[in-house]
Amino acid sequence: MNSQAEPLCEESHSDRRDRRKPRVDEAALGRAAELFAALGDPPRLRLLALLAQGPACVSDLAEDEQEGMSTISQRLKVLRSASLVRRRRQGKHVIYALADQHVVDLVFNALAHASEAQVVGKYKE
Amino acid sequence: MNSQAEPLCEESHSDRRDRRKPRVDEAALGRAAELFAALGDPPRLRLLALLAQGPACVSDLAEDEQEGMSTISQRLKVLRSASLVRRRRQGKHVIYALADQHVVDLVFNALAHASEAQVVGKYKE
DNA sequence: TCATCATTTCAATAATCGTTGAACCAATGA
DNA sequence: TCATTGGTTCAACGATTATTGAAATGATGA
Numbered sequence: 272m273n274s275q276a277e278p279l280c281e282e283s284h285s286d287r288r289d290r291r292k293p294r295v296d297e298a299a300l301g302r303a304a305e306l307f308a309a310l311g312d313p314p315r316l317r318l319l320a321l322l323a324q325g326p327a328c329v330s331d332l333a334e335d336e337q338e339g340m341s342t343i344s345q346r347l348k349v350l351r352s353a354s355l356v357r358r359r360r361q362g363k364h365v366i367y368a369l370a371d372q373h374v375v376d377l378v379f380n381a382l383a384h385a386s387e388a389q390v391v392g393k394y395k396e
Numbered sequence: 397m398n399s400q401a402e403p404l405c406e407e408s409h410s411d412r413r414d415r416r417k418p419r420v421d422e423a424a425l426g427r428a429a430e431l432f433a434a435l436g437d438p439p440r441l442r443l444l445a446l447l448a449q450g451p452a453c454v455s456d457l458a459e460d461e462q463e464g465m466s467t468i469s470q471r472l473k474v475l476r477s478a479s480l481v482r483r484r485r486q487g488k489h490v491i492y493a494l495a496d497q498h499v500v501d502l503v504f505n506a507l508a509h510a511s512e513a514q515v516v517g518k519y520k521e
Numbered sequence: 522t523c524a525t526c527a528t529t530t531c532a533a534t535a536a537t538c539g540t541t542g543a544a545c546c547a548a549t550g551a
Numbered sequence: 552t553c554a555t556t557g558g559t560t561c562a563a564c565g566a567t568t569a570t571t572g573a574a575a576t577g578a579t580g581a
Binding site: 295296297298299300301302303304305306307308309310311312313315316317320321373381382384385386 | 420421422423424425426427428429430431432433434435436437438440441442445446498506507509510511
């Protein structure tokens with residue numbers, strides 16, 4: 272569509288206001304932002320990358336990350352409230368896993384993109 | 397692949413450590429997190445949604461958002477350092493635009509996903 | 522039931538982040 | 552050159568967020 276159209280500074284403001292009607296759905300925007308915010312912290316993203324290799328319980332994750340279980344549990348809580356991970360109980364353990372394939376893709380894409388972007392920068396162009 | 401394999405709690409730790417070799421690239425992870433973090437704030441995400449309709453200068457964005465230019469400029473700075481937007485000068489104006497199609501897709505996908513997710517929750521399942 | 526292990530919650534602290542207005546810089550036109 | 556308009560930077564403040572250890576909860580097996 273017109274996503275790379277002319278800038279608007281030169282038009283009259285009444286024209287602009289007419290064309291810019293489709294205000295974003297604030298609720299959707301808030302949920303999207305919450306999801307991104309949960310992803311936007313290296314320790315939490317690392318946790319997701321770990322879970323991308325398969326489900327794991329809190330104590331295993333804690334050992335992998337060399338952190339206390341409390342810390343890991345708190346991070347998982349944030350990821351869970353953003354619906355990025357699911358959990359189920361298995362005996363004494365609580366097993367966490369990525370919520371669905373969509374999340375798997377998101378994590379892999381982000382890491383792949385960030386890996387290439389460093390050199391020439393797909394984004395910088 | 398094995399992304400939904402069995403949890404690891406029951407295996408021996410030496411086994412686990414062997415299989416879990418592919419540690420994530422910390423640098424890439426940091427950049428990915430920075431990108432997500434920039435997206436993870438409703439006002440900034442709204443700004444990107446606005447820019448998805450086409451390039452615009454700071455004063456126009458400020459008017460659309462009913463905010464001071466300083467505030468908008470600060471938000472744009474964060475988006476720019478995450479390589480999400482580009483800018484160019486045009487006379488007195490500075491025109492901002494989404495960095496590339498990848499970003500356009502990301503914003504639209506996130507909003508689309510967040511719009512549907514509210515009811516039954518693709519992520520919750 | 523008691524003891525133990527795995528996990529979560531709580532509360533306090535430290536660290537980070539967003540906003541604001543004022544000062545500053547850049548481009549233009551008189 | 553000066554005044555004006557558009558944009559950025561700076562510094563301070565308030566608000567949010569992450570981390571930590573201690574206390575609480577849940578599940579298990581003796």
